[in-house]
Amino acid sequence: MESMTELVVARQFSAPRTAVWAAFVEPEIIAQWWGPHGWAVNEESVVFEAKVGGRHELEMVQVGNPEAKVPLKAVLTTFDEYECLVSADGPHEMTLDLVIETRIEFKEFAGQTMLTLTQGPLPYEVVDSSTKAWHSALGKLESLLAEYF
Template structure:
């Protein structure tokens, strides 16, 4: 059985400096406050992040209404340039026919603060739009967090 695969590319601008956006992805206490789409959360005690080549990125998202519904992340950093780029590999995953999913997080200055670009794949074609919706929901949560603290 052949599964159609694709790549998710999503861009978002934050009214925050690059150092703050970087911290949102690399500091457990901050990541736990925003990561996951609306209705999902991350317990800070599940978060382990070592933003260096060979370091781990681990945490467990859970459905707020049913903590037995989880989505674990267990990735390894393959490239890191502080405040600019982080690349992780997560997998292999059964849902992607045992492929490893790469995620690139690119940060750049822009007039409003920080331009973020996330590239994730390969992903099964049918999860591309739900993944995009999930990221957008997460970024809305992060926007609110920045508005409250910056």
């Protein structure tokens, strides 16, 4: 069996927690930043049901190659408003037939927000590329938030 691990990405945003939270739960905002550079999300593909058991779905499409698509079809397992979101995605081909949990925690201090994202289990060989993808996506979110805060 392959060795498994998890990735952890932390990022501080110069925006209040309510704004960062909204970027993860409002489909029209999710579509503006989700995915690494070079990928886009059509707002019509975004489903976010704000409750435990609710769906968190979207489809990323590679810019310049619309045939390259990556779906997210997760179910929320924790919905603690403004504090924590946890979702489970899989098992299916895109998750390597694993159930992958993504935990996103939001902490506010002095008008800024510290976001900590933990995702796994993941095979060691995908952790580096997945970490880079999350850093890229969160960079897009930071740029979006900077337009307002």
